[in-house]
Structure formats: structure tokens, C-alpha cells
Amino acid sequence: MSHLRRIFLTLLLLPAFSAAQETHNHPAPEKLGTVSFPISCKPAVQQQFDRGVALLHSFAYADARNAFQDVATLDPQCAIAHWGSAMTYFHQLWEPPIPPATLTAAQQQIQLAQQIKTASERERQFIDSLALVYRDAATIPFHTRALNYEHAMRDVASTNPTDVEAQVFYALALLATASPTDKTHANQKKAAALLEPLDRAYPQHPGIPHYLIHAYDNAELAPQGLEAAKAYAQIAPSAPHALHMPSHIFTRLGLWDDSIASNLAAREAAHQQGDTGEELHTMDYLVYAYLQSGRDKDAAQVVQQLKNEPRLNEGDFKIAYASTAMPIRLLVERNQWSNAAAIVPPAGAPPQVIAIALWARGLGLARTGHSTEVRLEIDKLQQIQQQLRTSGRDYWATQVAILKHEVMAWSAHAEKRPEEAATLMRRAADEEDAVEKLPVTPGPILPAREQLGSLLLEQNQPSLALKEFQTALANAPGRYGARQGGARAAELSSQN
Incomplete structure (x- = not known):
């Protein structure tokens, strides 16, 4: 077990340990940094x-x-x-x-x-x-x-x-x-x-390592953020967000055990403090890390716990994004396309969150041969894209355009138009690589570059697929799907 993981598990177990003592049960002193x-x-x-x-x-x-x-x-x-x-x-x-x-x-x-x-x-x-x-x-x-x-x-x-x-x-x-x-x-x-x-x-100042983590939360700079990630949770463990933030760097570097430990501690603290938005945010990062570790059962358990939550405020973006993304991650990363095709968009959620559900539904329909129904989802995505663009929300309009092109690519693939499918997916991958993710998410639900590798594999082009998987792993180290796809593409390439 890594040193970082021991720290986070210790923080996670502190409340339970304190409650078990037969001495006076005083709350731990508040620790927020200096x-x-x-x-x-x-x-x-x-x-x-x-x-x-x-x-x-x-x-x-x-x-x-x-x-x-x-x-x-x-x-x-x-x-x-x-x-x-x-x-x-x-x-x-x-x-x-x-x-x-x-x-x-x-x-x-x-x-x-x-x-x-x-x-x-x-x-x-x-x-x-x-x-x-x-x-x-x-x-x-x-x-x-x-x-x-x-x-x-x-x-x-x-x-x-x-x-x-x-x-x-x-x-x-x-x-x-x-x-x-x-x-x-x-x-x-x-x-x-x-x-x-x-x-x-000022090594005990909470804002300095917090903002350093955000500054380094990108593929180029992430290795420089590891020291801040190690420090922040120890400086301000009374703040759930401080326990969670190190996982931004751990996610960028593919350090899944550390990310899991970080978010287990953060989730417990957020739950105790009644911070639903932060709790769901940490759960989303937790599901992501479990899936990349191959711990699908643990990811499924978190999603099941989400379903047991009381009615959530889907109008709150932070809550809506996490509660929508978690079950979708589980389905699409495990290729459960029939279940994905049955997804119902959350009522009352922001349009860019509804778009994620439409995207997953569109992928599910395309991958199960329902090409006529896919067109309806593409049209809905186009409407949301236009709505966001008209309202000046260009970042989210671009994100929805990427989702739309991915659905279009898989639809073209299902309809035996391989060149069009590859062109559309490469366009989506190039668009996605050109913009940074926001902190609300550990990463795209299913990176477009990784999807391009999978598409090329299905088109029996393993050498080209291998290059895309390698690029996908450079962008997001340690992703399970890219690792598995890259290994399969390398094996098939060596046979040619």
C-alpha cells in the first residue's frame, strides 16, 4: 500500500475510530490550515x-x-x-x-x-x-x-x-x-x-496547494502537481474538498489507488457535513478510478448507492453532472450498449448534462443497430449545441458538438460507411484534444481518441488503432479501455 493511500485511509477511519473510544467523545479539532x-x-x-x-x-x-x-x-x-x-x-x-x-x-x-x-x-x-x-x-x-x-x-x-x-x-x-x-x-x-x-x-496555507493543484490539472503540467497533492489533504482535512482535490492530480497520472483513497476520505467527510454536491462529485471521481482499476463491482456498488439517494436537485449543475455521469460511465466503459440505449435524460438538468444522457443513448442505439432512432438523438444534440452557442456558452457548445460527432461516427459505422465513420470520429478526437476539461469531471466519459482506436480496431486496422490508443494514453495515462485496446491492437498488428 502506498504512503499516500495510508494517509487517506487513516483520515477516512478517524471518525469511526473516535466513535469507538470509551473515553469522552470530543470532536477532532478543526484543521483548515493557517x-x-x-x-x-x-x-x-x-x-x-x-x-x-x-x-x-x-x-x-x-x-x-x-x-x-x-x-x-x-x-x-x-x-x-x-x-x-x-x-x-x-x-x-x-x-x-x-x-x-x-x-x-x-x-x-x-x-x-x-x-x-x-x-x-x-x-x-x-x-x-x-x-x-x-x-x-x-x-x-x-x-x-x-x-x-x-x-x-x-x-x-x-x-x-x-x-x-x-x-x-x-x-x-x-x-x-x-x-x-x-x-x-x-x-x-x-x-x-x-x-x-x-x-x-507558507507550507500550512490551504489555498496555495489547492490552487497549485488546479494550475497543474492538465496533461502537460500534472507531474509538477504531485507535491501539492501530497500536502493539501494534510493541511486542511476538515474540508471535504481538500481531501478530494489531490485526486485531480492522481487521475491525471493514472494513480488509481491513491485517487480511490482520496475520494473515499472526501466522500465520508462530505456526507458527515451534509454537502451533497461535494459528496456526489467525489463519488464520480471514485467511480472513474474504480473503472480504470478494473474494479467494476466496486464502481457498480457506488452507482447503486447513488440510486438509493433521496431525490436530488437536478437543477444544481454539480449534482446533476455527477449523478448523470456515474451510471453512464459504468454502462459505456463496460460496453453495455442495450442498457445505454434505454437511458432517460434527467428532467430539469442543465442542457449540457442532458446532452451526456442523449449521447450515451445514441451510442447505445448505434451499437445495437437502431440507426433510425439514432438520428433522433443526433437531432436533439444539435438543438442543444445551437441553444448553448446562441446563449454564448461556447465551451459547452463545443463539448456537445464532440458528443454529436461521436454518435454520428458510430451510426455511420453501423450503416457500413467506414470512411465517414473514421472521419467523424477523428474530427471529434481532434476537437476534444484542443480543449481542456473542467474540474467538474475526471475526464470525458469515453475519450474520443480512445473511441477512434476502438472504431479502427472494428474496421480491422490494428496498426492505425494502436497509434490512437497510444495517443489516448499519453493524454490520459492508465485508462483501462485504452490499455486493453492498445494491447489488442498490438497483438493483431504483430500478426499482420
């Missing part, structure tokens, strides 16, 4: 404010909001406390970054912060920078407002070069505005350059 964000408010609220910032850095938004509200209650003239509350509504690396239902509350908090008029120039800079995110939200596109915030935080960091929080929040802003089509990862590298020296100087 943050120092000096403020001009009453000295009595400084510690609680720092706790709020520590929670914020581990994306424990609800608990952070409570902490900042407590500060504002104790010191009504503490403007920066309302900045903190407004920050908890700005989920910079999540989808959506500002939940529509919370926009009004966020605007009220930042307006309060500005109205109180702190005497601290530094605090005023933080407040005015965040105000750019919420100002004129009905007329200015979010991407523009996010860029305005990033530029403002660059000025805050430049004006306060020795202020750790200024540098860390600027690094987060860089990550939030990084283009998913920039394969040079310019923003990620700039953020990492800010964070790496701070990591050495």
Missing part, C-alpha cells in the same frame, strides 16, 4: 475572519459565509466582512461561477462593503475589485466581468507585493480566466509562478 489576512476591524474578530478566508480557500462556501456573517454581526463597521460574504457566492472554478439564485444576495453584500467605506486602502482594493464581478451583471457578459476582476487583482497584487492573500487571490483569478483552448497553459503557469515560492514560505 491563514493570516490582517484587517482593520475590531481585533476580536480577526481570528474568525481568518477562519472564513481559510474556508473560502477550500471552497467550503456555506461555512465561510457563516464565518463572515458572524464577523459582521460582531463588528457592523467591518466592511471587509461583507467582501468575504460576497466572495462566497463567486465560485471561480465551478460551474456556474455565480449561481443565478444568489446574484442578488452577492450584490447586496458587496454594496454593503462599499457603503461602509473602510479606512484601509488595501481592503478597499479587494472590495472594489470584487465589485466588478457583480456590477451590471444583466448587461455585461460574465467573461468580461471576470477579466475585469483579474486585471484589478493584478493591480492589488502589484501594489501589495508582500501581501500573501493578494498574491493568492490573484493567482486564483488567473486560473478562473484561463482559456480552455489555450494548450500553452499560460495563465496556469503564471499562477504557479506566483504560488510556488509562497508554498515554500
